[in-house]
Amino acid sequence: MKVRVDPERCQGHTLCAMRAPDIFELSEIDGHSSVIKEEVSDDQQDEAVEAVRSCPERAIFIS
Amino acid sequence: MTTDDTVNDDPKRNPVHFDRHTPEYRHEFQAVTQELQSKCPIAWSETYGGHWVASGNREVFELARSAEFLSNDHDVKGERRGYQGITIPPPPRAKAVRGGFLEMDPPEQRYYRQTLNPYLSPAAISRWIPLIDEVARACIDENIESGRIDFVDDLANVVPAVLTLAMMGIPVRKWTIYNEAAHASVYTPPNSPDQARVVELQKAMGADLAMTIAEIRQAPRPGLVDALVRAEINGQSPPDDELLGVLALLIGGGFDTTTALTAHALEWLSEHPAERDRLSRDRKALLDSATEEFLRFYAPAPGDGRTFSADCEIAGTRFKEGERLWLSWAMANRDPQVFPEPDSIDMERKGNRHSSFGLGIHRCIGSNVARTVFKRMVTQVLDRMPDFRCDPEGAEHYETIGVIQGMRHLPGTFTPGPRTGAGLDETLETLQRVVDEQRLAEPVTVRKGPARIDR
Secondary structure: OEEEEOOOOOOOOOHHHHHOOOOEEEOOOOOOEEEOOOEOOHHHHHHHHHHHHHOOOOOEEEO | OOOOOOOOOOHHHOOEOOOOOOHHHHHOHHHHHHHHHHHOOEEEEOHHHOEEEEOOHHHHHHHHOOOOOEEOOEOOOOOOOOOEOOOOOOOHHHHOOOOHHHHOOOOHHHHHHHHHHHHHOHHHHHOOHHHHHHHHHHHHHHHHOOOEEEHHHHHHOHHHHHHHHHHHOOOHHHHHHHHHHHHHHHHOOOOOOOHHHHHHHHHHHHHHHHHHHHHHHHOOOOOHHHHHHHOOEOOEOOOHHHHHHHHHHHHHHHHHHHHHHHHHHHHHHHHOHHHHHHHHHOHHHHHHHHHHHHHHHHOOOOEEEEEEOOOEEEOOEEEOOOOEEEEEHHHHOOOOOOOOOOOOOOOOOOOOOOOOOOOHHHOOOOHHHHHHHHHHHHHHHHHHOOOOEEOOOOOEEOOOOOOOOOEEEOEEEOOOOOOOOOOHHHHHHHHHHHHHHOOOOOOOOOOOOOOOOOO
């Protein structure tokens, strides 16, 4: 599974990093999210899906 | 009815009566929300000169993210298109001052946010946790031996106010000047005989803010005020009246909203003692999701107004330039299409993409402050007064929820315990020294580490 944050959509709500701190990191300056590593390991997939479902801006995509 | 791909029959021919400033709206919130969402998730109401009301989750989402067609501008001087900002109807005093960057559009709005973000990011806020904890500790110590507390007056009003002032670079002992002004201006109805008092309180706060701006221009000290007086907005230094609006926005956003969230959550936990005990026991697993659920359910800032800046069609409805729109975050949060059993609180709720901090480019810039302060206050209440019960007779909710869904008072009782440190006044003196000596109010780009507080 691959995960991606659309930087145009992300507004820094920070919920993804709250749900999946091993997958997402937040900018120190404005809290906007980016993925630490695009490839999500098998045991992190539930967290990644929950991050997608929690994002208020629908800015996270998995493939 | 709206569907995904058909354009609405003109909802203006079937207007609804929607008045969120009446007590009835507060009492009937659930029924009104269900009615609007099932029949017309984008409705037209004739109230307040006529405006659109978006209540469906998908509709609110699509509208809020259409920044190219929506304006937050409050053109108080009549220099642009005369738009009236984010409140419907605009309050009389707002005619004089623009409500900061929440009543601006990009690029101006973006410059302000870029200026303030390094003070308000998650990394920036986590530096303040030792100070937040110490203020909450002192508030609780003032009441711990008596077994009685007013969770609003004695805790949830104090901590957000003190932290906000500290972050701004304003002496924290002044929190009382700002506190009552900030809350009373929200909970006092426009026709109340108490308005004269509110105006006086507002004047005192405005005078102190103006003095603070002048002081910090003269002798800089770190904080949000310093960032703003040094900011270049569109290549220019912003004038004082604009800065006052921005500072008033930070105070309005920083004070009443977190108080409202905390009071409502504590009231609910008192009514559900088994859930209160479960939250305390499993806080590591539950506190984050419970916080988001209280945010969803109680949405302290229930919505925002906008003005359409161009003719457009969004979510199946046609809008005309100049028309006004109410985006209801609170109603969008109760849409069963997105939130199963939307009118129940589930502390473990999954997929909780609530819109209580707004959506799109105007996302609440203080969301990280709100979450952190809420969690630290609730944690100390659970630790130090685990059997607390609120007194339903003494609980006083705001009469209306048109502006903020808040509470004026929430008295409670608990098994008394021992004090663990100094009282509030002495603690604030100590903390002011810490703020000054460690330059805590610097942006995270300048100062990284957490506050160090010796006790």
